[in-house]
Amino acid sequence: MSDRFKAVLLEQGDDEKVSASIKDVDFADLPDGDVTVAIDYSTINFKDGLVVNGNIGRLVREFPHVPGIDFAGTVEASENPDFAPGDKVVLTGWRVGEIHWGGLAQKARVKGDWLVPLPDGLSTQQAMAVGTAGFTSMLCVDALEAHGLVPDNGEVLVTGGAGGVGSVAIAILAKRGYTVVASSGRPKLNDYLTELGATEVIDRADLSEAAARPLERERWAGCVDAVAGKALATVLAHMKYGGSVAACGLAGGNTLETTVLPFLLRGVNILGIDSVMQHKVHRIRIWQRIVEDLPLDKLDAMTSKAPLADVPDLAKAILKGGLRGRTVIDVNA
DSSP states (O other), X not given: OXXXXXXXXXXXXXXXXXXXXXXXXXXXXXXXXXXXEXXXXXXXXXXXXXXXXXXXXXXXXXXXXXOOSEEEEEEEEEOSTTOOTTOEEEEEOTTBTTTBOOSSBSEEEEOGGGOEEOOTTOOHHHXXXXXXXXXXXXXXXXXXXXXXXXXXXXXXXXXXXXXXXXXXXXXXXXXXXXXXXXEESOGGGHHHHXXXXXXXXXXXXHHHXXXXXXXXXXXXXXXXXXXXXXXXXXXXXXXXXXXXXXXXXXXXXXXXXXXXXXXXHSOOEEEEOOOSSOOHHHHHHHHHHHHXXXXXXXXXXXXXXXXXXXXXXXXHHHHTTOOOSXXXXXXXX
């Protein structure tokens, strides 16, 4: 086991500004935990973009800090009875990368209760192509179906379709037989979205203006919403009777200006989706659904790979909506 490893390290200066750089870190500096993992791959998520770009939103409070909310790799050492050296594992959530050192590094030490075994049928690279974004997508579909959504109910809208959550959601829903409509503000990616399984792509501008009335023409049987803000208010006005929205993001803002009429007169549901604190048993079930319901050829088509050195630039790009689909970080490249 090497005494040093490479990591994206966040440091805070005397002026309280936070900077990110690739550095060699002492193995002894790893935080407490009962499982040590040699990381193969991590990813770039929107939250990583906030943290790496000057700690926007003050998600990190202690420095130095290693960001990265996801990782997959091989157990090197374990004091946890559920894991042994050589086991392949995945981590998403648990505020790793925020209050606990994360996965944009070659090593991690965490609580074993936060890990799940790598699902059969996935490589560590594919698991990180899924990552928190894809895990959240599956949580959304699972919740919508638990509230009665079936393909015969009608069209399902996916907002932020070209992002990580949206891309995976489209692929899953299409495989399960749903008629999927994607919204996107990047027309050059329309072909990409239809290749994933969207039958139609609408301009996000169509959702950016508030609906004229609290109840509009019924269209959507369900929705995976990663945008919130005005888009969510507009979607609610167009939901079919008894339809549900799985709300999992806030790329368009964290406010919601609407009325109670969609809920009272159409029985519409907003299903809040959190991927961070999911119970381990539920995590394992959702990962199994991902293996069954996400076409791996579509996953590969939406995924690009980059080395650890590219993380600062990629973190800027994701905040500007400049990344398509999923970006896997090869921490050893």
